[in-house]
Amino acid sequence: MDAPLITAAPPAPAAREDDRIILVDDLKMAYGERVIAEDISFSVGRGEVFVIMGGSGSGKSTLLRHLIGLQQPAAGRVRYVDAQGEQDFWAADEDERTLIKRRFGVLFQSGALWSSLTLAENVALPLEEFTGLAPAEIAEVVNFKLALVGLAGFGDYYPSEISGGMKKRAGLARAMALDPDILFFDEPSAGLDPLSSQRLDELILQLRDSLGASIVMVTHELASIFAVADQAIFLDADSKRLAAWGPPRELLEGGPEQVRRFLARGNG
């Protein structure tokens, strides 16, 4: 793992570029005239669990929307690295962006399952759209993905017929449908009881280890942060900037004051 970077004003990435899968440079996020955050620079390593943390209103979910192509930055770049080199997501044309997006899997805060489709159909849709697999093969892959998240046999259920935790897991199965390089999770533990939340954390780690995917996760659940994160950044709502970047344990011990206070709540 790369050397931790713990600073009040994080420097440019010191890690080797060939280990990186996402590079974010001087990102500025804004809604019209209202700036959410600016000067955001960091990089995500291959196979890393990378957590975006910060208080409410600091722009965590907005940053995620910039990374997954749902919102265009006011300034700055988001680059994705693959074997062919790196691509600036927002400078790419629509077709190139669609290809970059194929490398993503996204688990939204609400699960965002398509309510008119069964769980199996939810997982099958990306496979139907982007692979030439026959229906029987798709069914096999769907069953496998559902089994991976502990939902074997639930394929015929509709999202309205399952619990919140199961929706999250089904959303995870759909996010993994195309074997993505990078998984993005927006507050996966939100609305879950502590045990379900812990099971989801364990599942995320198992999937990372078995699939080798990089994981970018937005959360303010301290238990999750300490359980899963290799690296974390902290967005500061007051300064509207990146306040710290490094492994959570080290941020807790030597990070800036507001980050230590934030993380200490989970260890106090």
Add this chain to the structure above:
Amino acid sequence: MTDSSARCEVVTTDATHRLVIAGDWQLHGQIPDAQACIGRLPEGQPASLVTEGLGEWDSSLPAFLLRLQRESEARGIALDASALPERLARLFALAVAVPPTTQACAGEERRLFAQVGHLALDSWHNLPRNAAFAGEIALSLMRLVRGKAQMRSRDLWLQIDLVGPRALPIVSLISFLVGTILAYMGAVQLAQFGAQIYIADLVAIGMTREIGALMTGIILAGRTGAAFAAQIGSMQAGEEVDALTTLGISPIDHLVLPRMLALVIMTPLLTLYAGFVGILAGLLVANTVFNVGIAEYWYETLSVMTFAHISVGLVKGAVYGALVAFAGCLRGIHCGRSAQSVGDAATSAVVTGILLITIFASVLTVIFQKLGI
């Protein structure tokens, strides 16, 4: 008997100003006017807040103190609250800890002219967005023609079933009633000249060419356009549209195209059906009220009914269907992320749909007249 009503008095001793809070402060009681209290203090000079004979109090007192604080700031008076009782001081400190934001919305302008102005500006600003949406649909149709659209055929069949056969009962009822009204109103006038037989011409041409399509369009705007906006709006609110986008699936191909095609296919058929039901209603009125024979009416209807009239109705039906789908899907896709915005999207879809239908009805009527069809 002592006065227990809420009071705020200004006491000045040796050039020191004090605001004395006294009495019982209850939300359901009379509360003094903070502006008037501050108005009794000289501008720019400090004053202290004290309590004397303070009885029962609830949120009304800290709320009054907060107003007092805001008023004093505006007049350059520094208020010292250190002498307040501890519990009251804590509440007051909590309320003034974070100053009012200057970023928040300044409050919606309620004046009529301002509202009209905002409406006009919003419409103007939204014009490029709406045009872009129309462009995206056109591109999606081109992808469909090239066989590259990400539309599932079963979604199209589902939408055809929802917008067509299931709309038959309401289309039947409305068309029958409109046909009845048309026949009756026309017959009353025509009967004065002994020309009741021409009810058949009036109803046949009116229903087939204009009213069948118009009524079907309006029914679908209320029934289907609102449903489209609510369905897609709910998906927008539940991040389902985002989930499609991040997978690289075009929401236009996947959600808008099947709905658009379903309405463009089914609205002309419903228009044809509405015209037929209207003619039957006219027949009923002509026969039972104005003693026109069934065979006679039917023969007259067939004699005036031309392919051109039917074609005009079908074209209008297809256009109105496209407009209803456009309005419903547009409002759904641009819906916000709250339950309120889903409701607003549905309402807006109906209004936009009917408005567009009315505009295009006029335009198409003029075009067909100019073309001599």
